Each structure stands twice: as C-alpha cells, then as structure tokens.
Amino acid sequence: MTQEAISIRSLNYSYPDGTKALEDVTIKVESGEKVVIIGPNGAGKTTLFLHLNGTIRSLEDNVNVFGKNIGRMATEERIKEVGIVFQDPDDQLFMPTIFDDVAFGPINMGLDEGEVERRVKKALATVGLLGYEDRVPHHMSYGQKKKAALASVLSMEPRILVLDEPTANLDPRSRVDFIRVINDLNKKEGITIVIAMHDVNALPELSDRVYVLNRRVVAEGSPRKIFSDISLLKENNLEAPEVFNLFKVLRCFGYNCDDLPLSMYEAVDVLTKTIEDGNGHIHLHIHEHTHEEVKKIMYSYNHH
Amino acid sequence: MEYPEIDRYASLKSPIHQFDPRAKIISFSILIFFVVFVNELDIAVINLFFSFILIFISKLPIKFVLNRIKWVLLFVLPFLIIMPFTAGGSELMTIDGIKMTYEGLVLGMLIVLRATSAVMLILTMLATMRFDTTIKALYMLNVPGLLIQMLMFTYRYIFVFLDEFLRMWRAMGSKGFKLKANMYALSMLGNVVGMLIVKSYERADRVYQSMISKGYTGNPKTMVKFNMVAKDYAIAFLLISIAILPYISKVVL
Ligand SMILES: Nc1ncnc2c1ncn2[C@@H]1O[C@H](COP(=O)(O)OP(=O)(O)OP(=O)(O)O)[C@@H](O)[C@H]1O
Ligand SMILES: [Mg+2]
Helix, strand or coil: CCCEEEEEEEEEEECCCCCEEEEEEEEEEECCCEEEEECCCCCCHHHHHHHHCCCCCCCCCCEEECCEEHHHCCHHHHHHHEEEECCCHHHHCCCCCHHHHHHHHHHHCCCCHHHHHHHHHHHHHHHCCCCCCCCCHHHCCHHHHHHHHHHHHHCCCCCEEEEECCCCCCCHHHHHHHHHHHHHHHHHHCCEEEEECCCCCCHHHHCCEEEEEECEEEEEECHHHHHHCHHHHHHCCCCCCHHHHHHHHHHHCCCCCCCCCCCHHHHHHHHHHHHHHCCCCCCCCCCCCHHHHHHHHHHHHCCC | CCCCCCCCCCCCCCHHHHCCHHHHHHHHHHHHHHHHCCCCHHHHHHHHHHHHHHHHHHCCCHHHHHHHHHHHHHHHHHHHHHHHHHCCCCEEEEECCEEEEHHHHHHHHHHHHHHHHHHHHHHHHHHCCCHHHHHHHHHHCCCCHHHHHHHHHHHHHHHHHHHHHHHHHHHHHHCCCCCCCCHHHHHHHHHHHHHHHHHHHHHHHHHHHHHHCCCCCCCCCCCCCCCCCHHHHHHHHHHHHHHHHHHHHHHHC
16 A cells, blocks of 8 residues: 655745745655656745745645644654755755764754764765764865765655755766665665756656646656656746657657657667667668758757 | 864874863863963963963964964054053153153053963964864853854854855956945945845755754754863863962962
C-alpha cells in the first residue's frame, strides 16, 4: 500500500504586501516518490516549500504530512518528518563550524551525544565531506557549502527531503555527485524527495513525476508528458532537455523511435536498441521536407 | 580578498595556544582587569613588558600584532600630548605661556601604557584560538545565550557581508564607477550601504527560517569537549599570580 507523504489541498497564500504567491494549489506526493516542481522565476516554489516546514502556517487544515497537519505538529516531530534544503547554503550554515551545523538539528531533537555524533558522521559521509567537521563555512567553496547544507538536514534523518534548486551553480562534477546522492537516498533509504529546479537537463534523472507551478498548478504528469507539450513549455518559460530536442531533430532526419529519450542514459538505451533492430545500422536521410521540419522545431524552442 | 581574521594564526603551536580555552579566557580577563586599573607608572611599564613576553611566547608574527595595535596607538598617543597641557598639578615647564604639568605627563603615559598592554593581551587571547573555540568556551562559562548568539552570528556573517559588499563594489567598478569626493559618488555609496542593509535584513529572515526548520526554539545548544588538565590549572595560577603580585608587594612592602 502506498501512503501519502504530502497532501496539499487548495492552498492559497498571499504575502503581507499583497503579492499573491499561491492560488488553489493541490499537490499530492506518495511515500517513496521523487517529484519535481518546475515553473518560472517567481512561480511560488519557494513559498510552497515554506509551508512544508511550518515557517508559513496555513490557517486551514490543508497542508498534511503523513496524514498529520504540519502547522499543528510539535517542532521535534515536524523535523523528523520533513527536512528542507534551501537555495543559498550561506543561509543554512549559521553555526561556527560544519560539525556544529550538522549537529544542530539532532541536538534540538534531544538526542544523546553518542547518537548526535553518529548522525553527523553518517550525514557527512553521505555527502562526501568526512573530515570537514572543524572547517568554518567561509573557508569552503560554494559546492562544498551546498553539500554541507544538505548534510545539516540529513542528520535529522527526515522521511521527506525537500530541495530548493539543488543543482544551481554547481560545477558539472558536483552536480553529478549531488544527483547521485539524492537518488541513493531515495532508493536505499526510501526517502521521499521533492525538488524545485530550473535545470531541465537534470530533471529526468531526478523525477518520477513533475508538477508545473505558475502560481497555480498548470500541469502534472510524467516528465515525457510535460516536455512533449510545447505550448505548455512556452507559456511557462520552460524548455525541454537538450537530449530530447536533439532526438526530435533526428526524427526529422528519418530516425524512428516511439519514446524520445529525456536523458543521456535513455538516449544510449534507445540508440542501442534501434541499431540492434536495424541489423547493426542506423538509417538517417534528408528528404524534401527535412529542412523545413528542422527549422520548425528549432523555432518552437527558440524563446527569443 | 583578505579577510580581517583575528584567528588566522590559531593553528600555531605554543604554550598559549595549548592552554585550555576556558582557563585562558578567565586568566586573561583577570590580567586585563589589573592592567587596566593600574595607577603606578612603574607597574604599568612592567605590565607592558609582560604583555610583550606573552606575545613572544605565543609565537604570533610581529607584523600581525603591529597591524592590529597600530590603530589603538593612533587613538591613544594623542593623550600623551593632550594630558600634560590639560591636567592640573605641579609645573614641569611652560611653552608659550601654556603650563605643562608633571601629573598630566604621568597620566598621559599611564593611559598609553594601559591601553597598549590591554590590547596586546586581548590580542594574545583571541588570536591563539579559533574564534569558534572562543565562542564555545564562553558558552561553557555560562555567558548569557543571547550574547553568545550575537557573537556567533557576527562571526559567521561578517564574511558573507564583506563578500556581498565586495561583489557590489566590483559590479559598480566594472560599470565605470570611481570613488571621488563629490555628491554623486557619495549618493552612490549611500545606495550601496542601503542595499546592504536591505540584503542583510532579508538574509536574517532566511537564516531564521532555516533555523526554525532545524528545530530551533530559542537557545542554541552545542557540544563541547574541553579537557582541563593539571598543566592548565598551573598556567592559570601563574598568570593570575603575576597579575596580582605587584599589588601584594606594594601592600606588604
Ligand atoms: N517576503 C516576500 N514578500 C513579498 N513577496 C514575496 C516575498 N517572497 C516572495 N515574494 C513574491 O512571491 C512570489 C513567489 O516567490 P517565490 O520565491 O516563491 O518564487 P520561486 O518560484 O521560488 O522563484 P525562483 O525560481 O526565482 O526561486 C514572487 O512574485 C515574489 O516576488
Ligand atoms: Mg525560489
């Protein structure tokens, strides 16, 4: 039986200055699922996340985590359920050393010293920062701080992990590391993952399901379904992954496949399969409409 | 960018570096107290000499020490000139009809000696341990939580703040802005300061949110492991005795 990890029903929120940030938002996340929320800048993603840790409390009984109203949960209970990693690591590493930061949550949970130390060690090992315990944040690179911020949330061992822009501003290597860590947490520890991001190329690896948010929920579905809807993408300042676009172009050159790949991994699988089916060859050609079709595709992805 | 780090040389090895942080704070505080309230010129000179010896023992680079002390000297040296002309007392000499007093001269010298020794002691105390250790030691010494948190956040965010300022400064520079003494430059500088205040206000908000999301309820708790050994008690006893000794000898003799 799958259990609902997060259930948000018709949530509305306006900031005190009158900015309407969320309108009638309904989102459901199953336990163990990986869900990505995409949407243009100012769509309300961060605002939505602030509801998940009790920073903003909904007056109605409509933000539930594992069936319980998050606004009414006790602090110690809440931080065991949901851990949120925000955008800017400097906002989350507020203690003098990395050890203190990663130990902050567990200490607040009232755990004993031995358990706190075990959790700090485990969290730092997970993100690959063992040995950085005594570092001060201003002596670390942005990517390292980002990892430390994740560790400072992992040490609370939450059942749901919420990440705001986890891959932004990371170098390619750190980005790959981060994606792997998140996927491992989901697969090995069964942690439910909710991510807000703009990085569409990383999205397919990180999501079972996608919500498109633009103040209201404008679409929901598998990554493939979302990225196939060109007008949806255009209306919400989004684009499809590069690999997906490339295969669309290949299709104009006569490449034949049913499901266009969304990521490099899928692309390799798809190519292998077509080549094997074609007796070791792949057939591409230019016919009279090819250039026109390619132009059309290029144009439809060009937002300028 | 060179950060104004007070604890840059905290990883050196010296008896003062290895001194237990709590014992260090207590004994240096007592030392500083006596140094500041000294009223005899001869003891003040001995104190200054003693502060020099402590810096020497701590192996802190002289350049680093001078760099920090020069600002204090700049501030207190004028007293050496002002005091003799303003304080009342027996006449030392008269320049252009203005009386210089012996008491004033002594007072001026006392002020300079006290301030220099005190600053050197504070520097020796703070520069020989990492600042986060200082904070934790204060925490262990039951200094009020509010004070600890203020220190902690100041220490953590001063660098973030500096970086933010530099980023804005460079962005302005790359758009051709030069700091000149005119109205325009001043108003631009005002804008930068204003932006920084707004930015740090917003940051404070976000930091608070992330503290809440980690279960913060008002008092941060940390785990500290300091270990006082016999050697620490001995050094503390020695330092405190040296502070009190001149007074005792005055009373006894
Ligand atoms: N503290 C605030 N006060 C007033 N309005 C705010 C505040 N924070 C955000 N907003 C507004 O609420 C809306 C949603 O902002 P939010 O930060 O949730 O967007 P986002 O989807 O996270 O954007 P991004 O992708 O740029 O991070 C925006 O119009 C924003 O200007
Ligand atoms: Mg955001």
